[in-house]
Amino acid sequence: MASATSKSYFWKGFRDGAPFVFVAVPFGLLFGVFATEAGLNVTQTMAFSATVFAGAAQFTALQLLQDNTPTAIILISALAVNLRVAMYSASLTPYLGKAPLWQRACAAYLIVDQSYACSIVRFEKEPDMSVPQRMVYFVGSVTPITPLWILGTYLGAVLGAQIPESWALDFALPITFLAMIGPMMRTLAHVVAALVAIVVALLTAGVPFNLGLLIAGTMGMVAGAQAELMLERNQP
Amino acid sequence: MTQVNPVTIWIIIIGLAIGSYLLRFTFIGLVGDRPMPPWLLRHLRYTAVAIIPALIAPLVAWPSATDGEPDLPRMAAAAVALTIGIVTKNVLAAIFTGAATLYGLLYLVG
Numbered sequence: 650m651a652s653a654t655s656k657s658y659f660w661k662g663f664r665d666g667a668p669f670v671f672v673a674v675p676f677g678l679l680f681g682v683f684a685t686e687a688g689l690n691v692t693q694t695m696a697f698s699a700t701v702f703a704g705a706a707q708f709t710a711l712q713l714l715q716d717n718t719p720t721a722i723i724l725i726s727a728l729a730v731n732l733r734v735a736m737y738s739a740s741l742t743p744y745l746g747k748a749p750l751w752q753r754a755c756a757a758y759l760i761v762d763q764s765y766a767c768s769i770v771r772f773e774k775e776p777d778m779s780v781p782q783r784m785v786y787f788v789g790s791v792t793p794i795t796p797l798w799i800l801g802t803y804l805g806a807v808l809g810a811q812i813p814e815s816w817a818l819d820f821a822l823p824i825t826f827l828a829m830i831g832p833m834m835r836t837l838a839h840v841v842a843a844l845v846a847i848v849v850a851l852l853t854a855g856v857p858f859n860l861g862l863l864i865a866g867t868m869g870m871v872a873g874a875q876a877e878l879m880l881e882r883n884q885p
Numbered sequence: 886m887t888q889v890n891p892v893t894i895w896i897i898i899i900g901l902a903i904g905s906y907l908l909r910f911t912f913i914g915l916v917g918d919r920p921m922p923p924w925l926l927r928h929l930r931y932t933a934v935a936i937i938p939a940l941i942a943p944l945v946a947w948p949s950a951t952d953g954e955p956d957l958p959r960m961a962a963a964a965v966a967l968t969i970g971i972v973t974k975n976v977l978a979a980i981f982t983g984a985a986t987l988y989g990l991l992y993l994v995g
Contacts, residue, residue: 689894693891710897712965720897730907732936742916834971861939869931870935873935
């Protein structure tokens with residue numbers, strides 16, 4: 650009986666996660682193409698997507714790699730982009746923190762934008778779900794995405810080498826990231842964080858080793874946090 | 886295609902794989918049910934929204950493909966992708982309209 654309900658929650662998760670296939674496949678393709686352009690071979694590209702499993706961080710690392718940035722700065726910057734998965738992990742902890750450690754260890758690998766977004770909405774809507782039900786729902790939500798993300802990467806890596814320069818793919822990455830920024834602008838504080846980061850990034854563009862990115866990112870984060878505090882204080 | 890040192894690439898891949906996993910595991914695995922300080926959560930909320938625009942802004946202002954000369958098709962494509970993303974909250978719609986703007990203007994102004 651218990652396993653039957655768990656099964657239905659797996660499929661609920663699967664259904665809620667399915668639309669994100671239309672994000673995962675093109676993103677995987679784009680990453681495969683960029684990685685090839687940046688000089689990575691198919692094995693390296695596949696290892697990247699399968700182990701890191703974080704599109705935005707992977708794109709960041711590739712861009713900085715092409716700018717001849719020191720390795721340590723590449724790692725710090727890409728991990729900074731990925732700090733939001735730590736935020737997701739923190740946010741899911743009250744719901745999944747009581748599951749066995751091995752399950753949490755596996756679930757950790759599967760924390761991505763899509764599985765987090767689906768799960769947090771469902772968990773808040775149905776507070777009576779048991780911990781095992783939440784866990785299978787979470788795994789279900791990411792099940793349609795992971796294999797197709799990896800398949801998309803593979804196709805991009807294989808096809809990428811054949812794409813001519815006239816396609817202006819240099820600008821596909823900025824467009825992809827800019828497109829991701831729009832939906833992130835949920836509050837005024839998010840807008841403040843982004844604007845401060847942009848201004849500081851342009852002012853510090855001359856700082857060596859792409860350190861301007863970390864300076865601008867930090868300033869943006871502080872600005873966002875301060876804006877949030879001020880907005881809260883001004884609330885009636 | 887550029888040649889990149891394979892050792893560097895593997896260091897980046899392995900470093901990011903371990904680092905990303907630790908970022909994901911720390912809270913759900915180690916923190917468990919304990920509460921976290923609000924100031925930390927407040928800053929974590931704005932990491933992606935600060936770092937990504939900071940990464941993109943110089944690429945839009947001084948594109949590498951034009952040797953750093955500001956470029957109308959790329960600026961316009963950036964503006965369209967950002968605007969459509971904000972208005973529709975749809976990432977793919979923003980990518981496609983941005984790309985269409987870029988190719989349209991590259992075709993028109995060369």
